[in-house]
Amino acid sequence: MNNKITESTAASKSAPPLGGGGGVGDSVQVFAPATVANVVCGFDVLGFAVNEPGDEVIMRVTDKPGITISKITGDDGRLPLNPEKNTVSVSVKHYLQSIGRADIGLDIELHKKMPIGSGLGSSSASTVAGLFAIKTLLGDDSDPIKLLPFAIKGEEMACGHGHADNVAPALFGGFVLIRSYEPLDVVRLPHPKGLYCAIVFPDVDVPTREARQIIRNKIYMKDAVTQWGNIAGLVSGLFMGDIDLIGRSMHDVLVEPVRSMLIPDFYKMREIAMQTGAVSFGISGSGPSVFAFTKDEETARQITQKLQKHLTGIKIGSQAYVSPINDAGPRVL
Ligand code: HSE
Numbered sequence: 001m002n003n004k005i006t007e008s009t010a011a012s013k014s015a016p017p018l019g020g021g022g023g024v025g026d027s028v029q030v031f032a033p034a035t036v037a038n039v040v041c042g043f044d045v046l047g048f049a050v051n052e053p054g055d056e057v058i059m060r061v062t063d064k065p066g067i068t069i070s071k072i073t074g075d076d077g078r079l080p081l082n083p084e085k086n087t088v089s090v091s092v093k094h095y096l097q098s099i100g101r102a103d104i105g106l107d108i109e110l111h112k113k114m115p116i117g118s119g120l121g122s123s124s125a126s127t128v129a130g131l132f133a134i135k136t137l138l139g140d141d142s143d144p145i146k147l148l149p150f151a152i153k154g155e156e157m158a159c160g161h162g163h164a165d166n167v168a169p170a171l172f173g174g175f176v177l178i179r180s181y182e183p184l185d186v187v188r189l190p191h192p193k194g195l196y197c198a199i200v201f202p203d204v205d206v207p208t209r210e211a212r213q214i215i216r217n218k219i220y221m222k223d224a225v226t227q228w229g230n231i232a233g234l235v236s237g238l239f240m241g242d243i244d245l246i247g248r249s250m251h252d253v254l255v256e257p258v259r260s261m262l263i264p265d266f267y268k269m270r271e272i273a274m275q276t277g278a279v280s281f282g283i284s285g286s287g288p289s290v291f292a293f294t295k296d297e298e299t300a301r302q303i304t305q306k307l308q309k310h311l312t313g314i315k316i317g318s319q320a321y322v323s324p325i326n327d328a329g330p331r332v333l
Pocket of ligand 1: 038043045120121163165166285286287
């Protein structure tokens with residue numbers, strides 16, 4: 001399926017009424033999923049969604065034009081209630097302006113159900129939940145691809161760079177390739193049934209902004225050759241349903257060697273995961289979360305248990321999640 005955003009960025013100038021055309025009225029609650037960006041070898045161009053964790057947004061229509069944020073939970077006070085500084089409200093505001101509906105009044109509650117700075121696309125899940133909520137309130141059931149540029153802007157605000165490999169899979173579900181950023185061209189990829197993902201978040205803070213600053217800007221041709229061979233192998237494996245090809249393609253010679261230094265016992269965790277039957281192992285997004293692909297749920301559970309046990313042994317707390325690939329993306333609760 002080819003979702004060239006170049007066909008969809010020009011947002012509709014029509015001004016649909018709230019709750020019209022199949023909308024749900026004046027309030028809606030939306031869940032948007034966590035995502036694993038990069039998928040090891042595809043820095044900034046590959047990502048997929050998981051069933052859990054994720055964030056929830058409750059959006060209510062108000063009488064007064066403009067956006068307020070009345071409540072944020074689960075963030076330990078880290079996120080701004082100021083609607084000019086919060087990625088959810090800013091993205092929604094820009095979207096409303098683009099469709100000529102800045103007259104709408106909205107109040108937002110954001111319920112963070114996933115750790116911030118975890119490498120699981122925390123800000124993306126919130127932003128996508130907000131954008132999907134306003135689309136739903138407007139009764140707009142068209143392709144959500146038109147929301148993507150606004151979600152990317154939110155990402156830019158959150159970490160200083162507008163990458164799409166978290167927001168795109170959070171918005172569409174499934175596996176997503178960002179074929180190009182300029183012009184934006186997004187491709188939804190198939191994936192084999194039975195592919196499971198084990199995620200462990202070691203409780204250390206790795207802000208994406210900082211994890212991007214330590215990456216080298218120049219790379220050697222021989223490393224580029226290795227990397228694009230692996231990306232092509234991974235995408236081929238996804239199309240062919242060949243989990244072994246997927247596994248042996250998931251190696252990263254560009255980013256992982258640098259970022260792994262920010263993650264406690266990264267290589268030991270890889271060894272544990274691979275010995276327990278993982279197909280592949282790597283950093284989720286910018287870390288510190290790590291993930292493994294497996295061929296079944298039970299192996300994924302064993303991996304999370306062993307990794308958590310190891311982290312406890314080195315006095316680091318952790319959270320774990322096991323999920324198949326989430327093909328649904330955001331959903332109204
Ligand atoms: N591709 C981005 C990065 C994802 O690795 O910095 C951040 O979650």
